[in-house]
Amino acid sequence: MTGIALRPSREPLSDSGRRQLARRRARLSSAAWFLSPFVVLVALWAVLVPALDVSPRTFPSLASVWAVFTSGVTDGSLWTQVFASLARVGAGTGLAIAIGVPFGILMGISRGVSGFFSPLLRFSVALAGIAWIPLATLWLGYGTGAVVFIVFNAVFFAVVYTTMLGVRQISTSLLRAARSLGAGPGRMFVEIYLPGAAPSIVTGLRMGMGFAWRGLIAAEIIATSSGLGYTLFLARQYYETDVIILMMITIGVLWLLMDRFLLAPLERRTVERWGARRQVGT
Amino acid sequence: MSLLSVENLNQVYTDAYTHEEMTAVGNVSFDIPEGQFISLIGPSGCGKTTVLNIVAGFIRASGGSVMLAGKPISGPGPDRGVVFQDFALFPWKSVEANIAFGLKMRGVDKAERKRRAREVIELVGLSGFEAKYPHELSGGMRQRVGVARVLATEPTMMLMDEPFASIDAQTRRVLQQEVLRIWEQERPTVLFVTHDVDEAIFMSDRVIVLSSRPSAVQADIEIPIPRPRTWSDVYADPAFVRIRRELMAMLGVDDDEKGS
């Protein structure tokens, strides 16, 4: 496929015209490569399930999943579940950033604080997220509070840790320069520590949200009566495999969308904009 | 007869993202007789590394031919040992294992490998460091390992791409003399890429100057300075001063600073 797409054109073309054509071809071919495995997978699904006469209690047909999807979209129930889940992720993550970043910076600045909290942190990172579900439901009851707590917890520990590393990587000469130019603690925080640690913070955020997304599903299964995880698990009781598969796909697609269009660009942008500044100092 | 012959070499790169084509090497031809030490110099970005990579077999030329001992080059091989600017040592192998790597690939047995590796280690002055890992060595020592690794396999040709560029000035002077001393013992054919005019003159029998992109051979200069050479002799040699001025003018550098 690429062979054809990349073969240079034989017609005499203007330089820029040829370049444009080549670029378009390359983009097409990469899109084709991106989609091909999914096409194959869906085709296999469409062919194999009827051919092998698989019971809908074991694996749904493509048509029934599609039907559940369209009805969920038209009556809005799918959106309700999606927004319930997204709102919890948003709340937990926002809280984690608001508390985790300042705390991480404090740990990065002060050897004493980090010396005290580092071992505790290492211990807690392993526990972050899902392991808190029993305690969270005990303290906050079944419901949104417990789920938000789990998300918060997963993001918090990752962000604190990477923020601390980020601050440590800011070069000493940069800190000295800023101080000798008369920057007070507040200014230092805004002008130096925050931008200096930003690339590292975003990396941590991306990692933490990976844990949080899984934690969210688990917490919703265990502790709530709405959201993607809940719907997913409820469907199991009635052997509604079409709902289960639809929910799994939704969970995967949502994460990919978040990662691709929110976290990855954010990471790229901070690394590009501020990563360079950090390197100049080192 | 010449060992390496490069004819009408041409290299066009296509940018992976914009698909713009760029001619790096326009038309380059030169020959290297067996046992000669040749330097390739030219302005930055003129395609020196590209030429060396083609000779090494790492990349395929867009056009022209490269023949080694009458046979076209089809890929990398142990007949052409490469010394890299960034050393390219295997971090997970000790000094000795790095040096013995080529012999191991050739299927030489363990005892012989060890004997030969020790011999070369002695030659490059690294005795006592056999069991160290590359990250435990200084830059100069690492490049000694890089040279030794190539010497151990006794290649017909050695290719070096700015091997001393990332090494401090004093150590560089020492290494240049060392490499010459070793070269005079074994006399492999050498293609040496550098942007340092002094280094090119000091090391070589001939200096080939490439023009800027798309490059062609701009000049091919014999260095009539007798060997063995040392820096103090060479600096005083009138031929050195004359050729240096000539090359500097060719590269468009004003000759107002002595040495670099």
Add this chain to the structure above:
Amino acid sequence: MTVDTPVRSQQRSRVETAGAWTGLLRVPGIRTWGPFAVVVAIWALIAELELFPSAFFVGPGTVFETTVRLIERGILPSYIGDSLLRLAVGAGFGVVIGVALGFLIGLNKYARKFSWPMLLFFQAIGDIAWLPILIIWFGFSLTSVTLVIVYTVTFPLIISIVAGIDSIPQNLMRAAASLGAKRWRGIVEVVVPAALPGISSGIRTGLGYGWRALIAAEIIIGTSGVGFMMFEARRQGDVSHVFIGMVVLGALWYATDALILAPFEKETVERWGMVEGIGR
């Protein structure tokens, strides 16, 4: 340097107290365990003051007594054994599959192009989301739990092995080729060792995910194991078991890290100077 004397002395005293504190932190035993002692003390204090109702919060004393009782009755050791066994079996399969696929996808251009988008997608679905359908297929069984863990460990491992292979310096491969290494020798001598940092960080991430998945699966499937114990206790309002579970989970992770992962890294990638000391 012209600094006013009062400022200077103030500074010095701050430096000195900081020095004493960090000096204390430099003693290895205190550095690692000191903070835990402080936390336990605060924990005991809070419990003693009864800031929270005892149904929500118990002190270290109670937890300790309950732990001893659970160990005596053999419940805790057997639950820990169950959890560890599940993790070990799942991680074992996961590592084997992950390493094989990781190298295949990392080394073969077409395998890579074809499977990469799908890999990211399946990684995105996340382990726990598989549990319901696995339960339908295999019931509330050990198979379901193990499969979830295999799934969890495999994907991060593949992705980080591929990243590791991608980040091998080009000149290293070229050096090997020009010294006469053919494709397979090149893989064995260069690609595999160069991918080790990727493998070890992949296993670390994978186990991190796997551990959490195990707890969730045990809570949901609920037959035995540490996760089961915690949630069962929570259902009966017995908060001390929940606390024990958390401490045990943390300690086990610490042990896995200190006894398996860290020594492996110390002997390989750290010895070769390929990464800075990890986790210090």
